[in-house]
Amino acid sequence: xxxxxxxxxxxxxxxxxxxxxxxxxxxxxxxxxxxxxxxxxxxxxxxxxxxxxxxxxxxxxxxxxxxxxxxxxxxxxxxxxxxxxxxxxxxxxxxxxxxxxxxxxxxxxxxxxxxxxxxxxxxxxxxxxxxxxxxxxxxxxxxxxxxxxxxxxxxxxxxxxxxxxxxxxxxxxxxxxxxxxxxxxxxxxxxxxxxxxxxxxxxxxxxxxxxxxxxxxxxxxxxxxxxxxxxxxxxxxxxxxxxxxxxxxxxxxxxxxxxxxxxxxxxxxxxxxxxxxxxxxxxxxxxxxxxxxxxxxxxxxxxxxxxxxxxxxxxxxxxxxxxxxxxxxxxxxxxxxxxxxxxxxxxxxxxxxxxxxxxxxxxxxxxxxxxxxxxxxxxxxxxxxxxxxxxxxxxxxxxxxxxxxxxxxxxxxxxxxxxxxxxxxxxxxxxxxxxxxxxxxxxxxxxxxxxxxxxxxxxxxxxxxxxxxxxxxxxxxxx
Ligand code: NAD
Numbered sequence: 358x359x360x361x362x363x364x365x366x367x368x369x370x371x372x373x374x375x376x377x378x379x380x381x382x383x384x385x386x387x388x389x390x391x392x393x394x395x396x397x398x399x400x401x402x403x404x405x406x407x408x409x410x411x412x413x414x415x416x417x418x419x420x421x422x423x424x425x426x427x428x429x430x431x432x433x434x435x436x437x438x439x440x441x442x443x444x445x446x447x448x449x450x451x452x453x454x455x456x457x458x459x460x461x462x463x464x465x466x467x468x469x470x471x472x473x474x475x476x477x478x479x480x481x482x483x484x485x486x487x488x489x490x491x492x493x494x495x496x497x498x499x500x501x502x503x504x505x506x507x508x509x510x511x512x513x514x515x516x517x518x519x520x521x522x523x524x525x526x527x528x529x530x531x532x533x534x535x536x537x538x539x540x541x542x543x544x545x546x547x548x549x550x551x552x553x554x555x556x557x558x559x560x561x562x563x564x565x566x567x568x569x570x571x572x573x574x575x576x577x578x579x580x581x582x583x584x585x586x587x588x589x590x591x592x593x594x595x596x597x598x599x600x601x602x603x604x605x606x607x608x609x610x611x612x613x614x615x616x617x618x619x620x621x622x623x624x625x626x627x628x629x630x631x632x633x634x635x636x637x638x639x640x641x642x643x644x645x646x647x648x649x650x651x652x653x654x655x656x657x658x659x660x661x662x663x664x665x666x667x668x669x670x671x672x673x674x675x676x677x678x679x680x681x682x683x684x685x686x687x688x689x690x691x692x693x694x695x696x697x698x699x700x701x702x703x704x705x706x707x708x709x710x711x712x713x714x715x716x717x718x719x720x721x722x723x724x725x726x727x728x729x730x731x732x733x734x735x736x737x738x739x740x741x742x743x744x745x746x747x748x749x750x751x752x753x754x755x756x757x758x759x760x761x762x763x764x765x766x767x768x769x770x771x772x773x774x775x776x777x778x779x780x781x782x783x784x785x786x787x788x789x790x791x792x793x794x795x796x797x798x799x800x801x802x803x804x805x806x807x808x809x810x811x812x813x814x815x816x817x818x819x820x821x822x823x824x825x826x827x828x829x830x831x832x833x834x835x836x
Contacts, residue, residue, distance in 0.1 A: 605807055631645070636745060
C-alpha cells in the first residue's frame with residue numbers, strides 16, 4: 358500500500374518523488390511505501406496552513422469543538438480498521454490497539470472538543486487605579502507537531518487536538534516507522550470535509566521533514582515527543598528562532614516497591630508497567646527497586662508471572678507481547694542485553710529472540726529481567742525502551758530515593774506502599790513529572806503530563822496544552 362501526504366485537504370505524492378519502505382514488524386516484510394518528503398512538501402503545507410489560518414482562527418469555539426467531535430466520531434466508526442492498521446504498522450498486540458491506542462486517540466479529540474469550551478480569558482481589576490487588565494489567549498498561527506512510533510495515533514492526536522481546538526493550523530509529522538494511522542486520520546478528515554489546510558500531514562524522515570518543520574520561520578511553535586537526543590537537536594535549531602517549544606522526551610522510570618505494599622496488586626501491575634507494548638511506553642517502570650526483606654520472594658513471583666506472558670503474532674487474541682517496532686530497534690535492545698555480563702549484571706529471565714511459527718522474520722524478543730549490581734551501570738542509566746527491566750534491592754527510604762533520582766531523566770515514578778506518610782515523603786522528593794502511588798498509567802487528561810530534567814520541557818494535557826498552543830496578550834485599560 359502506498360500512502361501520500363495530506364496537504365490543503367488533498368492527497369499528494371512527495372514533490373521530489375522519493376519514497377521509503379514501510380515494514381510490518383511482525384513479519385519483517387515490506388508492506389508498503391511512504392513519501393520521503395522534504396522541504397518543498399513542508400513549504401507547500403505551510404502555504405496551505407497560512408491561507409487557512411484567518412478563517413479557522415475566527416471560527417467560533419462551538420464550531421471548532423464540533424469539528425473535533427466529528428473527527429472523534431469518524432475514528433470511532435472505524436475503530437476496528439484503525440486498530441488493525443496500528444497493529445500491523447507497529448507490532449503491538451491488537452487487544453492493546455483496540456483497548457488503549459485507538460480509544461485514547463478518540464478521547465483526545467473529545468477531551469479537547471470539550472476543554473476548549475471551558476478555556477477562558479482572565480481579568481484583573483486593579484482597584485485604586487481605575488484599571489482593568491484582561492488577558493486574551495490568541496492562537497499562535499501555524500504550528501508543528503512531531504510524534505514518535507511507540508503510541509502512534511495516541512500521541513499524534515494528543516498534540517493535534519489541542520492545537521486545532523485553540524485555533525491553530527497544523528503541520529504534523531508522524532514517525533516514518535509508523536505512518537499508517539496518521540494516513541487514515543488524514544483520510545477521515547478529507548471524508549468529513551474538515552476545512553482545507555487546517556491540518557496537513559507530511560510523511561518522511563526526521564532529518565528531512567522534521568528538520569524542515571523545525572527550521573521553517575513561519576512555524577511558530579513545535580510540540581515534539583521523542584528521544585532526548587532529538588529533543589536536544591530540535592531545541593538547538595528552534596531556540597535561536599524564539600519558537601515556543603514543548604519537548605516530551607525519554608525516561609528511565611523507577612518502580613519502587615516496599616514490603617508493606619498490596620503485594621498482589623503490585624505484582625500484577627508491575628508485570629504491565631514492565632512489558633506493556635513490549636516495554637515501549639515512555640512511562641514503563643524499567644528500573645525496579647525492591648525492599649530487601651521481600652526481594653527473594655518478589656524475584657521468584659515476578660519471574661513466574663513473566664514466564665506466563667506469551668510472545669507472538671500481535672494479531673492473535675492470546676498474545677501479551679507482539680513484535681518490537683523495527684529491526685534496528687530490536688538490535689539496539691539486544692545489544693543492551695548482551696552487555697549485561699560486562700556490567701556484572703545477571704540475566705534472570707529472557708534475553709533471547711523468539712521465533713514465531715509462520716512469522717520467522719518478525720522482530721520478537723522475550724520479556725527480559727536483569728539483576729543489576731548497582732544503579733550506576735548503563736543498564737540502569739540509559740533508556741533501553743524495550744521489554745527489559747532491571748531489579749535492585751534496597752534497605753531504606755534514603756537509599757531508594759538516591760537510586761531513583763540518580764539518573765538524567767525525570768519523567769515518571771511508581772511507588773508501592775500502604776504507609777501514607779512514606780508515600781507523601783517520597784512523592785515530594787522524587788524528581789519526576791508524574792508520580793503514581795499504588796497504581797500505574799492511571800491518567801486523567803486534565804492533569805499536567807511531562808517530565809523534569811532530561812525528560813523534557815513543558816507540560817501537555819488539560820489546559821496546559823491549550824496554554825502552550827496560544828499566545829497570552831494582556832490588555833490594560835484605565836477608565
Ligand atoms: P525519535 O526522537 O527518533 O523520533 C521522534 C520523531 O522525531 C519522529 O517523528 C522522527 O522522525 C522525528 N525526528 C527525528 N529526527 C528529527 C530532527 N532532526 N528534527 C525533527 N524531527 C526529528 O524518537 P522515537 O525513536 O520515534 O521514539 C522513542 C522515544 O520517544 C523514546 O526516547 C521515548 O522515551 C520517547 N517518548 C517520550 C514520550 C513522552 O511523553 N515523554 C512519549 C513517547 C515516547
